[in-house]
């Protein structure tokens with residue numbers, strides 16, 4: 680049985696666009712696009728993890744965030760609990776710090792992105808947040 684990995688995920692948004700990075704080779708689900716984030720470490724709150732990861736991965740300081748959705752997903756080799764936050768107030772310009780590809784993408788185009796399976800629910804929630812009920 681695989682253990683549950685607790686992950687803090689940030690949907691960085693500005694003017695109906697979100698910032699995406701591409702997972703590096705050699706990682707779980709390499710090549711898929713993702714919302715920046717990473718594992719919550721011991722003795723760290725999920726909010727602290729979010730701030731730390733967004734600083735490390737895309738170089739921004741989170742000024743405010745709000746919870747969007749929690750998703751538990753079993754990938755077989757790995758089971759994840761994604762705690763997803765909307766990040767619409769931040770300092771600095773998001774820029775991939777680890778050589779990942781990056782893009783700002785319209786929320787309306789999120790459904791076409793090659794994301795990990797668990798992200799379907801995130802995408803639906805983000806679209807719902809921006810455009811209302813119809814998804």
Ligand SMILES: Nc1nc2c([nH]c(=O)n2[C@H]2C[C@H](O)[C@@H](COP(=O)(O)OP(=O)(O)OP(=O)(O)O)O2)c(=O)[nH]1
Nearest residue numbers: 686688706707713714715716717718759795797798
């Ligand atoms: N960051 C992020 N992770 C996601 C998303 N969707 C999804 O299924 N995941 C999964 C992939 C990974 O198994 C896990 C996140 O782990 P990670 O590899 O980003 O963790 P990390 O940044 O701490 O990386 P590392 O230090 O362990 O290399 O959550 C997403 O949109 N963003």
Ligand SMILES: [Mg+2]
Nearest residue numbers: 715716717718
């Ligand atoms: Mg990460």
